Amino acid sequence: MSHMQIEQLRGRLDELNSQLLELLSERAEIGQQIGEWKRNAGLPLHDPVREKEMLDRLAAQNSGPLDEATVRRLFGDIFKATLQVQIEAPAKRKLLVSRASHREDTVVQIGDTAIGGGEPVLVAGPCSVESREQVREVAAALKRAGVPVIRGGAFKPRTSPYDFQGLGFEGLKLLKEAADEFGLLTISEIVTPAHLEEAAQYVDIIQIGARNMQNFELLKAAGDMRKPVLLKRGLAATMDEFLHAAEYIVSRGNSQVMLIERGIRTYEKWTRNTLDISAVPLLKRESHLPVLVDVSHSTGRKDIMAPCAKAALAAGADGIMVETHPNPAAALSDADQQLDLGEFAEFVRDVQSSGLYRAIKS
Ligand SMILES: O=C(O)C(=O)C[C@]1(C(=O)O)C=C[C@@H](O)C=C1
Numbered sequence: 001m002s003h004m005q006i007e008q009l010r011g012r013l014d015e016l017n018s019q020l021l022e023l024l025s026e027r028a029e030i031g032q033q034i035g036e037w038k039r040n041a042g043l044p045l046h047d048p049v050r051e052k053e054m055l056d057r058l059a060a061q062n063s064g065p066l067d068e069a070t071v072r073r074l075f076g077d078i079f080k081a082t083l084q085v086q087i088e089a090p091a092k093r094k095l096l097v098s099r100a101s102h103r104e105d106t107v108v109q110i111g112d113t114a115i116g117g118g119e120p121v122l123v124a125g126p127c128s129v130e131s132r133e134q135v136r137e138v139a140a141a142l143k144r145a146g147v148p149v150i151r152g153g154a155f156k157p158r159t160s161p162y163d164f165q166g167l168g169f170e171g172l173k174l175l176k177e178a179a180d181e182f183g184l185l186t187i188s189e190i191v192t193p194a195h196l197e198e199a200a201q202y203v204d205i206i207q208i209g210a211r212n213m214q215n216f217e218l219l220k221a222a223g224d225m226r227k228p229v230l231l232k233r234g235l236a237a238t239m240d241e242f243l244h245a246a247e248y249i250v251s252r253g254n255s256q257v258m259l260i261e262r263g264i265r266t267y268e269k270w271t272r273n274t275l276d277i278s279a280v281p282l283l284k285r286e287s288h289l290p291v292l293v294d295v296s297h298s299t300g301r302k303d304i305m306a307p308c309a310k311a312a313l314a315a316g317a318d319g320i321m322v323e324t325h326p327n328p329a330a331a332l333s334d335a336d337q338q339l340d341l342g343e344f345a346e347f348v349r350d351v352q353s354s355g356l357y358r359a360i361k362s
Contacts, residue, residue, distance in 0.1 A: 024078065027082065028081065028082055031083075031085055032085055032086060034086070035085070035086030036089065039090075045083055046083055054079070055072050058071055058072075059071060095243060095244070095247045096247060096250045096255075097243055097247050097257070097287045097288070097289055098286060098287055098288075099285065099286060099287060099288050103288070104117075104288060105117030105288055106256075106257075106288045106289050106290060107290070108205075108228045108256050108257075108258055108290055110185055110204050110228060112148075113148045113149065113185055115228075115258060115292075115318055115319055116318045117290070119357075119358060120313055120317060120318055120320065120356065120357050121147075121148060121149065121318070121320075122149075122321075122322065122348065122351075123187060123292065123320070123321040123322075124138075124142055124145075124321070124322050124323070124324050124344065125138050125150040125151035125152045125175075125187075125324065126138055126151075126152050126153075126323060126324065126325045126331065127152075127153055127296075127323050127325070127331060127333045127334035127337075127338055128152065128153045128156055128164060128166055128167075128171070128331070128332050128334075129153065129154050129167055129171035129172075129175050129188075130167070132174050132177070132178070135175055136181065137326045137341070138150065138152075138178070138324060138325065138326065138341070139178035139181065139182040139184055140182060141341045142182065142184060143182040143183070143184065145344070145345055145348045145359060147348070147359070148184060149184060149187055149205070150175065150179050150184045150185070151188065151207070151321060151323075152171065152174075152175045152186075152188055153166055153171070153188060154166045154167050154168055154169070154170075154171030154172045154175065154188050154189075155168060155188075155190060156189075156333060157189075157191055157209055157211050157212070163333065164332040169198065169202075171188075172186075172188055172199060172202035173202060175188060175202065176201075176202040176203075185204040185205065186204050186205070187203060187204065187205040187207050187230060188206075188207060189207040189208070190203075190206050190207070190218075190222075191209065191212060191215075191218070192218070193217055193218050193220075193221035193222075196221050196225055197225075200225065204227075204228065205228045205229070205230050205258075206225065207229075207232065208231045208232060209232050210232040210234050210235050210262055210297075211234070213231065213233060213234035213237055213242065213245050214237070214241065214245055219231075219248035219249050220252060222249050223248060223249040223251065223252025223253065224252050224253070225254055226253075226254060226256075227254070228256040228257070229249055229254065229256065230259075230260055230292070231245060231249065231257060231258070231260065232260050233261050233264070233279065235264060235265045236264060236265050237264070239282055239283065239286070242259065242279075243283075243286065246259060246287070258289060258291070258292060258318075259287070259289050259291050260291070260292040260293065260294055260321060261275070261279040261280060261291070261292070261293050261294070261298070262293075262294040262297045262298050263275050263294070263297055263299070263300075270301075271299045271300055271301060272298070272300020272301070272337065273297060273298050273299075273300065274298070275293070275295070275299060275308055275312075276298075277308075277311055277312065277315050278315075279291075280293060280315040280316055280317050281315050281316055284316045290318040290319065291316070291317055291318055292317060292318060292319040292320065293308075293309070293312035293319075293320055294320075294321040294322075295309045295312065295320060295321070295322050296322050296323040296334070296337050296338070297323075297337075299337075300336065300337045301336075301337065302337065302343060305339070306350040306351055309322070309357075310350075310351060310354045310356060313351070313354065313356035313357055314354075314356060320351070320357075322339065322344070323338040324338055324339045324340070324341060324343075325339075326340065327340065
């Protein structure tokens with residue numbers, strides 16, 4: 001046989017390999033569907049009787065050149081592989097928030113502001129809305145710095161019940177009033193499902209806080225809204241838990257979800273929490289949702305906020321959240337970590353100087 005003939009035969013084998021692979025994949029997919037049905041019906045996945053029937057039929061059909069034992073062994077392996085796919089299917093279920101189900105970056109577009117998939121944005125504001133003057137002063141500073149979104153807590157889940165709990169809806173109204181005056185978007189944390197509808201009049205982005213990341217009723221209610229949601233990573237949440245929490249919202253039809261890393265609890269005491277920078281590229285790789293980083297709650301210290309913000313942007317973050325207050329020493333919450341307005345302007349300049357962020361010019 002000539003070399004050319006061998007090449008032709010090998011070419012034909014390559015074609016048959018591709019066809020076999022296609023057929024095996026189709027077979028495995030059908031097996032997956034049967035597996036799902038069995039699981040729901042509470043039936044065992046392994047069915048030796050059915051396997052024996054199939055093997056006996058194939059043995060009877062076989063006309064060589066493979067001998068019967070080989071046919072039985074090969075198909076036995078195929079059934080084993082199908083069973084394996086059936087067993088692993090739930091763990092490998094593609095989440096709606098995963099890149100595997102949606103390749104392109106999700107872009108949350110609110111008015112002229114786009115979050116995700118392009119220019120990073122800054123979100124800034126006081127930890128808590130305290131007064132009309134306070135929030136108005138911050139809004140003016142944000143406008144000057146080209147920051148499009150103002151944050152401000154009105155419903156504050158505080159560690160101690162004796163600490164300032166926020167101004168509630170009055171706080172949301174003040175936030176909205178200041179934002180409207182300076183053409184900014186608003187973001188604020190909501191903690192009660194029943195408050196979502198009313199809060200939606202005042203906030204452009206609903207924040208679900210770290211302590212509520214696995215408040216499943218709140219996640220479901222936010223999923224029933226058609227408003228952007230910023231979901232904070234829980235204090236001790238794994239990536240898997242974080243993405244599943246986001247899935248609760250997206251699976252109810254609200255695809256406008258953004259994730260925010262805010263530091264996790266570790267043994268380290270020099271920072272308030274430990275900023276998990278690796279969360280940024282991991283989440284960007286595994287999910288199509290925009291990823292932000294809160295440099296205030298993660299570090300809890302002003303002196304490293306700008307470098308951490310730059311690190312987050314370099315790692316691929318779509319935005320940075322930072323707290324600022326006209327008079328941090330007198331703030332009713334998080335007094336130590338809020339930048340004053342001068343420090344905030346400096347922070348923006350510093351982050352901008354990295355070339356990783358451009359302020360929006362109005
Ligand atoms: O027919 C089924 O019940 C299947 O689950 C499919 C299948 C197969 O690959 O053909 C897989 C595993 C069972 O042990 C038997 C058969």
